[in-house]
Amino acid sequence: MKLKIQLKSKNLLGIRELNREEIELILDTAESFKEISTRTIKKVPTLRGRTIVNLFLEPSTRTRTSFELAAKRLSADVVNISGKDSATVKGESLKDTAKTIEAMNADLVIIRHSAAGAPHLLARLVRCGVVNAGDGAHEHPTQALLDLFTIREKLGRIKDLHVAIVGDIAHSRVARSNILAFTKMGAKVTLVAPPTLLPVNIEVFGVDVSYNLDEVIKEVDIVYCLRLQLERQTENLFPSLREHTTLFGLNMARITRARENTLIMHPGPMNRGIEITSEVADLPQSVMTDQVTNGVAVRMAILYLLIGGGESV
Amino acid sequence: MKLKIQLKSKNLLGIRELNREEIELILDTAESFKEISTRTIKKVPTLRGRTIVNLFLEPSTRTRTSFELAAKRLSADVVNISGKDSATVKGESLKDTAKTIEAMNADLVIIRHSAAGAPHLLARLVRCGVVNAGDGAHEHPTQALLDLFTIREKLGRIKDLHVAIVGDIAHSRVARSNILAFTKMGAKVTLVAPPTLLPVNIEVFGVDVSYNLDEVIKEVDIVYCLRLQLERQTENLFPSLREHTTLFGLNMARITRARENTLIMHPGPMNRGIEITSEVADLPQSVMTDQVTNGVAVRMAILYLLIGGGESV
Amino acid sequence: MKLKIQLKSKNLLGIRELNREEIELILDTAESFKEISTRTIKKVPTLRGRTIVNLFLEPSTRTRTSFELAAKRLSADVVNISGKDSATVKGESLKDTAKTIEAMNADLVIIRHSAAGAPHLLARLVRCGVVNAGDGAHEHPTQALLDLFTIREKLGRIKDLHVAIVGDIAHSRVARSNILAFTKMGAKVTLVAPPTLLPVNIEVFGVDVSYNLDEVIKEVDIVYCLRLQLERQTENLFPSLREHTTLFGLNMARITRARENTLIMHPGPMNRGIEITSEVADLPQSVMTDQVTNGVAVRMAILYLLIGGGESV
Numbered sequence: 049m050k051l052k053i054q055l056k057s058k059n060l061l062g063i064r065e066l067n068r069e070e071i072e073l074i075l076d077t078a079e080s081f082k083e084i085s086t087r088t089i090k091k092v093p094t095l096r097g098r099t100i101v102n103l104f105l106e107p108s109t110r111t112r113t114s115f116e117l118a119a120k121r122l123s124a125d126v127v128n129i130s131g132k133d134s135a136t137v138k139g140e141s142l143k144d145t146a147k148t149i150e151a152m153n154a155d156l157v158i159i160r161h162s163a164a165g166a167p168h169l170l171a172r173l174v175r176c177g178v179v180n181a182g183d184g185a186h187e188h189p190t191q192a193l194l195d196l197f198t199i200r201e202k203l204g205r206i207k208d209l210h211v212a213i214v215g216d217i218a219h220s221r222v223a224r225s226n227i228l229a230f231t232k233m234g235a236k237v238t239l240v241a242p243p244t245l246l247p248v249n250i251e252v253f254g255v256d257v258s259y260n261l262d263e264v265i266k267e268v269d270i271v272y273c274l275r276l277q278l279e280r281q282t283e284n285l286f287p288s289l290r291e292h293t294t295l296f297g298l299n300m301a302r303i304t305r306a307r308e309n310t311l312i313m314h315p316g317p318m319n320r321g322i323e324i325t326s327e328v329a330d331l332p333q334s335v336m337t338d339q340v341t342n343g344v345a346v347r348m349a350i351l352y353l354l355i356g357g358g359e360s361v
Numbered sequence: 362m363k364l365k366i367q368l369k370s371k372n373l374l375g376i377r378e379l380n381r382e383e384i385e386l387i388l389d390t391a392e393s394f395k396e397i398s399t400r401t402i403k404k405v406p407t408l409r410g411r412t413i414v415n416l417f418l419e420p421s422t423r424t425r426t427s428f429e430l431a432a433k434r435l436s437a438d439v440v441n442i443s444g445k446d447s448a449t450v451k452g453e454s455l456k457d458t459a460k461t462i463e464a465m466n467a468d469l470v471i472i473r474h475s476a477a478g479a480p481h482l483l484a485r486l487v488r489c490g491v492v493n494a495g496d497g498a499h500e501h502p503t504q505a506l507l508d509l510f511t512i513r514e515k516l517g518r519i520k521d522l523h524v525a526i527v528g529d530i531a532h533s534r535v536a537r538s539n540i541l542a543f544t545k546m547g548a549k550v551t552l553v554a555p556p557t558l559l560p561v562n563i564e565v566f567g568v569d570v571s572y573n574l575d576e577v578i579k580e581v582d583i584v585y586c587l588r589l590q591l592e593r594q595t596e597n598l599f600p601s602l603r604e605h606t607t608l609f610g611l612n613m614a615r616i617t618r619a620r621e622n623t624l625i626m627h628p629g630p631m632n633r634g635i636e637i638t639s640e641v642a643d644l645p646q647s648v649m650t651d652q653v654t655n656g657v658a659v660r661m662a663i664l665y666l667l668i669g670g671g672e673s674v
Numbered sequence: 675m676k677l678k679i680q681l682k683s684k685n686l687l688g689i690r691e692l693n694r695e696e697i698e699l700i701l702d703t704a705e706s707f708k709e710i711s712t713r714t715i716k717k718v719p720t721l722r723g724r725t726i727v728n729l730f731l732e733p734s735t736r737t738r739t740s741f742e743l744a745a746k747r748l749s750a751d752v753v754n755i756s757g758k759d760s761a762t763v764k765g766e767s768l769k770d771t772a773k774t775i776e777a778m779n780a781d782l783v784i785i786r787h788s789a790a791g792a793p794h795l796l797a798r799l800v801r802c803g804v805v806n807a808g809d810g811a812h813e814h815p816t817q818a819l820l821d822l823f824t825i826r827e828k829l830g831r832i833k834d835l836h837v838a839i840v841g842d843i844a845h846s847r848v849a850r851s852n853i854l855a856f857t858k859m860g861a862k863v864t865l866v867a868p869p870t871l872l873p874v875n876i877e878v879f880g881v882d883v884s885y886n887l888d889e890v891i892k893e894v895d896i897v898y899c900l901r902l903q904l905e906r907q908t909e910n911l912f913p914s915l916r917e918h919t920t921l922f923g924l925n926m927a928r929i930t931r932a933r934e935n936t937l938i939m940h941p942g943p944m945n946r947g948i949e950i951t952s953e954v955a956d957l958p959q960s961v962m963t964d965q966v967t968n969g970v971a972v973r974m975a976i977l978y979l980l981i982g983g984g985e986s987v
Contacts, residue, residue: 090411110461113442403723430778
């Protein structure tokens with residue numbers, strides 16, 4: 049397979065920076081890569097001899113592992129760098145970290161950082177490609193892309209679907225990337241959250257808002273649960289965990305009000321019993337494990353599209 | 362070499378779950394793999410494209426490294442996941458960790474966990490293979506297998522040998538796996554420890570017990586020293602370190618009482634000067650480095666037998 | 675390319691142990707390896723199937739990453755072991771760590787340790803090769819070698835050049851290795867530092883000393899800035915950070931006094947605004963990124979020369 053179309057940028061920084069054609073290119077490419085991970089020998093030589101740096105300056109197991117597997121299944125060499133947000137990775141010294149990585153002839157840097165915009169800064173400082181694996185409360189574009197892939201796979205399309213995104217919208221990079229992704233692909237989005245967990249500039253997103261999950265759930269094709277970051281509770285952003293779970297948690301009673309086969313999604317890791325009950329999490333229409341599987345395929349596609357130039361699959 | 366016999370299970374959870382034929386199959390396979398690590402190019406393509414996840418939720422350097430080398434010498438792709446026993450790896454969320462790993466199409470998960478039974482739980486939750494690399498005070502089967510391999514290599518057989526296992530039996534997963542392994546293979550086992558460091562249900566193991574190392578050492582073919590977990594001392598399980606070392610430590614005076622060439626083994630890391638003196642540790646019949654070398658071969662055999670189906674060596 | 679000359683030792687422990695011919699061999703070999711990292715497929719099979727252990731018992735990102743990339747670009751298998759200077763890596767137990775690594779049939783151990791001499795101790799304990807990646811305040815030979823490589827590349831020679839090494843000489847293994855390397859290769863070295871940051875046995879090095887950077891900078895071909903270890907300030911080794919920066923920091927005013935094209939070097943990571951201003955760090959004659967790039971090439975050369983015996987590039 050020789051792909052002719054390409055991404056416009058050397059980087060994948062956010063859904064905001066992608067147009068609909070690029071998103072479709074990524075999803076189509078992921079489709080052709082998905083099968084590789086089901087083989088006994090789940091490895092192709094596509095990116096042999098490429099150097100990919102996993103720069104995870106915020107802890108993450110699943111996203112880091114997903115990128116690492118995607119890279120290894122394409123035969124790239126991967127170097128993991130982790131670290132808390134220490135002095136050496138802040139401010140001006142991100143510049144020196146970037147120059148160091150570039151000087152070692154990395155082809156691609158995958159960065160997770162607690163500061164919004166860090167991947168964009170990095171991308172301006174290096175000639176090699178940069179992939180945003182989550183930056184503060186800003187974006188997590190590969191999560192949104194694997195979510196789109198999963199929806200397209202399960203429901204055949206994204207356009208004109210209605211998605212409810214439920215929970216702590218304000219602090220969620222997943223929500224932000226998904227709002228951009230769903231609306232860009234022609235889906236309708238309704239945010240469901242208490243006012244304190246909604247972003248202040250909500251009107252710019254062009255989405256509906258509701259405080260009533262029981263009403264919204266009847267109308268949607270997809271319920272997208274966000275992880276509740278439990279440490280927020282101490283900040284008095286919601287009155288009590290129990291109240292939040294009662295009003296915005298996904299449980300069997302609520303699912304019964306939904307259309308049959310309403311897709312249930314969650315970016316993981318789940319707080320079972322908080323934003324979603326165990327019973328709901330294990331329903332057939334809950335597609336969290338598909339999301340994880342598709343994450344590897346979508347990341348393989350992104351690595352290939354960004355640094356596989358000239359190589360055939 | 363095409364092996365026809367196979368392990369019955371997709372998992373290696375404990376010595377308890379293996380029968381004598383399976384143990385011999387593992388030891389024979391390890392024998393054929395041992396030579397690979399002595400080559401200049403110590404790598405065969407046997408497990409190319411397989412994905413092995415090293416899930417070490419309790420710190421470990423030597424066991425993790427041994428598995429990692431075993432996997433790499435068979436050309437598998439290895440992903441390391443480490444972490445303290447945090448909230449995210451306890452209780453119900455081990456289920457989600459398992460589902461995530463499976464969803465990424467891992468072929469095998471090697472798990473070390475502070476909770477006894479965690480590997481068994483994991484194995485029920487995933488379709489892929491699971492290897493127990495140590496679970497609480499329960500089992501550490503690959504340690505026992507490499508110990509059997511080393512004994513067979515040094516003494517030509519295991520059956521009818523007499524092994525003394527000395528030290529903190531109660532808290533040792535190594536002791537538990539080795540008691541099962543030695544008795545299963547027809548060796549006689551005598552446990553030597555103060556009553557406070559013996560398990561409460563000692564009679565179920567079908568082994569002898571002694572409080573007198575000086576007597577036992579005269580009769581055995583193998584002295585197997587356990588690592589004393591020094592933090593136990595504060596729990597008042599033994600009166601004082603000095604007294605424990607005096608009564609149960611392996612020193613030259615004691616070794617002089619033993620038969621010539623009595624094999625001395627220790628799972629490592631040693632507390633030199635506590636459960637074993639440096640002089641004894643460095644004797645020719647102390648085979649700790651052989652144990653480490655054989656650990657890689659035995660683990661290569663296990664990886665091959667569990668996920669190398671259909672591949673020839 | 676078949677190299678006939680070889681290093682005399684199985685180890686690279688310090689610049690002190692190398693003679694001029696060996697240093698030139700390393701630099702010449704690095705020259706032939708440098709091009710590999712500029713290819714799309716930056717990987718050669720030279721060290722396929724070799725096992726290299728990165729034993730970093732002191733935190734380090736850039737040196738560890740540089741060695742890891744060097745090894746992977748030569749197709750070696752790399753295992754990373756990290757850890758704080760805990761009880762298990764001190765005193766006698768370094769012996770057991772060494773025996774364990776050897777028993778796993780590692781070909782080469784790259785060690786960083788907080789104690790001066792740890793790599794030398796390790797090298798006596800194992801048959802496999804040992805590379806010193808920094809030991810206490812003693813030596814950091816691969817840093818000095820990559821610095822020599824960079825100077826030779828930029829200025830065409832090392833002999834008869836004049837180098838000023840500026841800053842905290844007393845606590846710097848980089849300074850120590852570079853003093854030895856520069857003098858061995860026939861360069862003249864002047865140390866510039868306050869008396870409290872000079873080593874006590876300064877006369878043994880056969881170098882000049884000055885307290886006046888403004889004078890020295892006029893005469894030198896290279897200014898080599900050391901990283902100021904900021905935690906030293908609390909030890910009252912220098913009166914104040916501001917005073918140190920005023921007297922010994924590299925700023926534009928000082929650079930203006932230097933000859934045109936005076937090379938500016940720093941081992942990284944830089945404290946911009948302390949030992950060097952950002953403006954100076956970003957000048958064309960500041961070659962810090964070249965140093966990083968050359969670090970990978972020099973380390974590839976060292977790995978090849980130590981364990982690539984009989985293999986052609």
